[in-house]
Amino acid sequence: MVSALPPSRTAITRGAAEWHARQREQPLDAAAERAFMAWLVTSPEHLREYLAVSRVAGELGDALRGMPIDLDALLAADPAPADTSNVVALPLRRASPPAAAPRVRRHRAPLPRIAAAAAVLVGIGIATHLAWPQQLYYTAAHGAPRSITLPDQSIVHLNAESDVAVRFSVFQRRIELLRGQASFVVAPERRRFTVHAAGLEVQDIGTTFDVALLREQARIGVAEGSVRVLGDAGQGRLLAELAAGQSARIDYRDHAVRIGRESADTMTAWWHRRVVFQDAPLREVADQFNRLNALRLQIDDDAAGALRLTGNLRGDDIHSLRVFLDQQPALATTREANRIRVRSRPMPAADTAPQ
DSSP states (O other): OOOOOOHHHHHHHHHHHHHHHHHHHSOOOHHHHHHHHHHHTTOHHHHHHHHHHHHHHHHTHHHHTTSSOOHHHHHHSOOOOOOOTTOOOOOOOOSSOOOOOOOOOOOOOOHHHHHHHHHHHHHHHHHTTOOSSEEEEEEEOTTOOEEEEOTTSOEEEEOSSEEEEEEEOSSEEEEEEEESEEEEEOOOOSSEEEEEETTEEEEEEEEEEEEEEOSSEEEEEEEEEEEEEESGGGTSOEEEEEETTEEEEEETTTOOEEEEEOOHHHHHGGGGTEEEEEEEEHHHHHHHHHHHOSSEEEEOSHHHHHOEEEEEEETTOHHHHHHHHHTSTTEEEEEOSSEEEEEEOOOOOOOOOOO
16 A cells, blocks of 8 residues: 655655745845754755755756646645545455455546655655765866866856866855966856955856956956955955956955956957957966967066067967067067077167267
């Protein structure tokens, strides 16, 4: 005989579905987050059931999209009372050949009850494969930029010689840029998306943005949407609010902020292995090329490194870069086995002879 789920499991499933539905409707406030965490840690069964409901809601979403079924409502609803009208007592066993067992007429369960039961069963089966929080680490080697699709379908464009650490929890999506440069195309979701780098926290507001760790500054550029930048890893003051087409350079030492205009094409040019620089010091330009090439650019003096340049070159076209540098009146280059050395060109002495 088929029996209903135990009342304790039914109550846990209902609670998990209710919390899941609340988080889909809107982000939880601080009090609701505390209440949810208190419920979550009450028992391992609470955690398993919540993870099951979350995973099943995602995996069955496409299958149920065209059907008039609200999965959250189904899981949160009270279970239908057991139908005992189809239970027939079997006759006692006798010495004579047994009489044929009466046929049991079965009622077809309504589709919503089937969907809810399937969701719970599938969720329980896969919950053991799901761990919260999720922690991931990605790196891009020298000369090898890459693109990564995160579990939430956000995309990270990771420049060469760059590393990010990813941590997804129930309430947030947290990225830490450990070195280099990365762009983020953020998938819309209730959980907030933040990027931490050099003591800064960049809060996404539905956007595409870029974060680069330069020699003395962090540069944050917004190609689409907007971001908020806070100091002290998100616990400090608001440093900048940036909209599409804006970028900010924030000093590591004192968090001084300089905001300027920058086109989306310029911000994302490196996705296509182009190096675009606008009034940038040569030492930063050299860093961009050196990420991509075995032949390195070596800056021999501070004056050459501070020279500000504007250009648009292929990242692997070192020959064109050298031609471009030789065209600068203040610079001179020499080629060695595995590098191009760049130095300041001596300025001619002023003619001070009497007339």
